[in-house]
Amino acid sequence: MTTTTELPTLPAGTAVNVRGLTKTFGGFTAVDHIDLDVPRGQIFGFLGPNGSGKTTTIRMLTGTLRPTAGRVRVLGEDVVRHSRRVAPRIGYMSQKFALFEDLTVEQNLRFYAGVYQLPADRFLEQRDYVLQMADLVGREKELTRNLSVGWRQRLALGTATIHDPELLFLDEPTSGVDPVARRQFWDLLYELAGRGVTLFVTTHYMDEAAYCDRLAFIYRGRLIADGSPAELRAGHGRPIFDVTLTDVDAALSWLEAEDWVDDAYLSGATLHAVLPRDSAVTGKQLLERLAGVGFADAAVTPVEPSIEDVFVNLVTAEERAGGPAAVSGPARA
Numbered sequence: 318m319t320t321t322t323e324l325p326t327l328p329a330g331t332a333v334n335v336r337g338l339t340k341t342f343g344g345f346t347a348v349d350h351i352d353l354d355v356p357r358g359q360i361f362g363f364l365g366p367n368g369s370g371k372t373t374t375i376r377m378l379t380g381t382l383r384p385t386a387g388r389v390r391v392l393g394e395d396v397v398r399h400s401r402r403v404a405p406r407i408g409y410m411s412q413k414f415a416l417f418e419d420l421t422v423e424q425n426l427r428f429y430a431g432v433y434q435l436p437a438d439r440f441l442e443q444r445d446y447v448l449q450m451a452d453l454v455g456r457e458k459e460l461t462r463n464l465s466v467g468w469r470q471r472l473a474l475g476t477a478t479i480h481d482p483e484l485l486f487l488d489e490p491t492s493g494v495d496p497v498a499r500r501q502f503w504d505l506l507y508e509l510a511g512r513g514v515t516l517f518v519t520t521h522y523m524d525e526a527a528y529c530d531r532l533a534f535i536y537r538g539r540l541i542a543d544g545s546p547a548e549l550r551a552g553h554g555r556p557i558f559d560v561t562l563t564d565v566d567a568a569l570s571w572l573e574a575e576d577w578v579d580d581a582y583l584s585g586a587t588l589h590a591v592l593p594r595d596s597a598v599t600g601k602q603l604l605e606r607l608a609g610v611g612f613a614d615a616a617v618t619p620v621e622p623s624i625e626d627v628f629v630n631l632v633t634a635e636e637r638a639g640g641p642a643a644v645s646g647p648a649r650a
């Protein structure tokens with residue numbers, strides 16, 4: 318049942334404050350007692366694999382889905398009780414880009430300005446800003462259906478910000494676009510953050526984590542860590558070696574079976590071998606052991622943990638501790 322008691326006062330600098338947020342669909346728990354605090358003016362990255370509960374969380378934060386339990390406060394308002402007060406102050410760019418294909422770029426912007434009841438003069442001001450910010454100047458009259466995915470993504474950002482929101486939720490905004498367009502899109506997000514907009518961004522691209530001020534990891538509906546990228550990396554605390562060689566699959570199997578190796582997995586084209594926190598095994602010894610079992614062409618380099626390493630480590634720990642059985646739940650109702 319949703320809590321309806323008055324909530325205690327929050328520090329002024331908090332954009333999102335969530336306690337015990339839970340959503341169940343039938344017998345399946347998609348979001349499981351999440352606590353979150355997002356400071357104003359920050360880029361907050363909400364990371365997790367497909368089906369981990371990111372969209373369900375965002376929908377509860379934006380007031381479009383009622384929580385099964387828990388408290389949600391956005392910009393100081395209780396979203397469950399006062400979603401109408403919050404709506405004009407937030408923007409939401411959904412995973413599927415809610416754009417009208419048969420309308421032009423400008424008509425889409427005008428439509429969303431209408432949804433937010435922007436006065437005509439304010440619309441003109443905001444339209445000019447959004448077109449310039451999203452680099453859409455000159456494309457005002459183009460039909461949305463004729464735009465490439467990258468341009469649609471920019472237009473979707475434009476429609477989500479046409480009313481100049483204080484807080485913007487972006488659900489996998491860079492999904493399905495090439496790495497160059499992804500990088501350029503992040504530049505747009507930095508521009509918005511530079512104007513003081515708080516950004517809550519979900520992604521399953523681990524490299525995008527580095528662009529965020531603060532991160533939270535969700536896995537199977539549960540929050541398994543949060544902190545700044547530096548804090549999360551420092552918390553990893555175990556030696557990692559990058560292993561390059563020809564027979565990656567065989568080396569992976571061998572490393573996984575060795576009891577002096579904590580974890581081994583593919584990281585891009587190379588292998589990462591994670592040793593226990595108190596391991597005395599050096600890179601040179603690891604190389605010798607690999608050579609000793611026939612991996613003669615192996616090269617070993619010590620590396621600092623990336624955010625992906627941190628996430629793999631957390632997921633492994635969660636699984637060893639016996640988390641819920643399946644990442645995917647039932648089909649959507």
Ligand SMILES: Nc1ncnc2c1ncn2[C@@H]1O[C@H](COP(=O)(O)OP(=O)(O)OP(=O)(O)O)[C@@H](O)[C@H]1O
Nearest residue numbers: 342347367368369370371372373645646648649650
């Ligand atoms: N309306 C619904 N009815 C039943 N199950 C649902 C519903 N919405 C979401 N789910 C399930 O809840 C789980 C979390 O889904 P959610 O969309 O929040 O994940 P996600 O992390 O956003 O992943 P993706 O990026 O793939 O959308 C999934 O197992 C999904 O199938």
